[in-house]
Amino acid sequence: MRALIGLTGFLFLGAMQLGCVAVRIDVANPIPEMKTVAVAPFFNLSQERAVDGRRFALAYYSELQKVKGFKVVPVGVVEQAIFDNQLELSNPDDVLALAQLLNVDAVVVGAVTDYESYYPPRIGLQVSWYSPKSWSIQAGDCAPCQPDKNFLQSLPRRIQFRAQSPVPDPIGLEPTTVSSDPQTGPPSAYTGSSNEYPMVIESSAIGAGTNVQTDPRQPVMSYTRLFDGADADLVAKLRDYVELNGDLRSGGWEAYLHRSEDFIRFTAHVVIVEMLTAHGGEVQRRYVFKKRNHR
DSSP states (O other): OHHHHHHHHHHHHHHHHTTOEEEEEEEBOSSTTOOEEEEOOOEEOSSOTTOOHHHHHHHHHHHHHTSBTOEEEOHHHHHHHHHHTTOOOSSHHHHHHHHHHHTOSEEEEEEEEEEEOSSSOEEEEEEEEEOSSOOEEEOOOSGGGSOOTTTGGGSOSSOOOOOOOOOOOOTTOOSOOOSOBTTTBSOOSOOOOTTTSOOOOOOOOOSSOOEEEOOTTSOSEEEEEEEETTOHHHHHHHHHHHHHTTOOSTTGGGGGGTOHHHHHHHHHHHHHHHHHHHTTOEEEEEEEEOOOOOO
C-alpha cells in the first residue's frame, strides 16, 4: 500500500512538473447569512484615463454570481441608487447608506489601480466589502487581505456614470428602495452603529486565521492584487481557468492575453476566489490531469 501511495505521489509530482495538471479551487460564501451583495461601479485610480469602472464592476458581478451562497444586485440598480441619492462612496457612511437603501448585507467597493490593455496586459485591483451588520468572520491570513484604512479617502469624490435610465427592482430582494424620501432628502450619513444589528455569525470555514468581530466602518473583507500578463505563474493560472471552463473559441487561453474583456473577467474571478479562500470559503480543490503539447 505504501509503495502504491509513493508511486501515485511520484507520478503526480512528475505531472505537475510537466505542466499536465490543472488546478481548480471551488469556493462558496464563507458567511452563509451574508446573502445579498451589491457591486458598485469601480473607481479608476490608474494613470489610464479611459478606464471604465462600470466594465470592471460588471465583470466582478458576473463572476460573483457563480459563487454558491450569494445573491448579487445588478450593477444598473446600484448605479441608479447612487445617482438618485447623490452618494459619493468616498467614505464609509455613504457606502453603508447605500447598503441600507438597497437592503443588502454587503456592498463591494472596488478600484482599478493599474491598467494596460496592450500585450502583455496588466491590471491592478483593490476590492473591499462593507456591511452595516455585525459579523464574525475568519480573518484572511495573507498580505493582500489586509484592509487599507485610507482606501475610501483616496477615491475620487464621485463615480462617473453613463446616461441614466430607469432600472427595475432587483428580483427577490424586496423590499428595496433606490430613491430618497422627498421630504428628508438623501441619507447623508450612516446613522446606525455596530450594535444596531446584533447578529453574530460564527464562521465554520476551513483554513488558517482567526475569527474577528467586524466594525461596520471597516471592510468585512478586502483584497489587493496586481495581474501581470508577463508573469509565468499567472499565465499558468489563466491556462487552467480557460481549459477547465471549457472555452472552445479559437486562440485558446493565449487569446485571453489579447482580449481585454476576457482578461478582465479572469482577474475578477481570481480576486473573488483568492479573497474567499483566504477567509475560509474554499470548498474543494480539484486536480485535473491534462494532456498538453509542450513546445
